[in-house]
Amino acid sequence: MDEHRSHSMDTVTYDSVCIKFTQEEWFLLDPSQRSLYKDVMLDTYRNLSAIGYIWEECDIEEHCESFRRHRR
Secondary structure: OOOOOOOOOOOOOHHHHOOOOOHHHHHHOOHHHHHHHHHHHHHHHHHHHHOOOOHHHOOHHHHHHHHHHHHO
16 A cells, blocks of 8 residues: 555534434433433534534534433
8 A cells, every 4th residue: 555645534524423313212312321422422522623623514502402302
């Protein structure tokens, strides 16, 4: 393999790293799975923010609101 070959990187979007559950799927998760989901999504948010991801270009507010609704 040629070490000098250029590598292209695909653009990362919030939707490409976000896991979305339906309400039915969410209710099948136990509390530890829901907590893990929250932790992973917060880490993802922090990591993307750290590399300069512009959050105005995604629908994070809708996703967070959906998460709050499903927590009930």
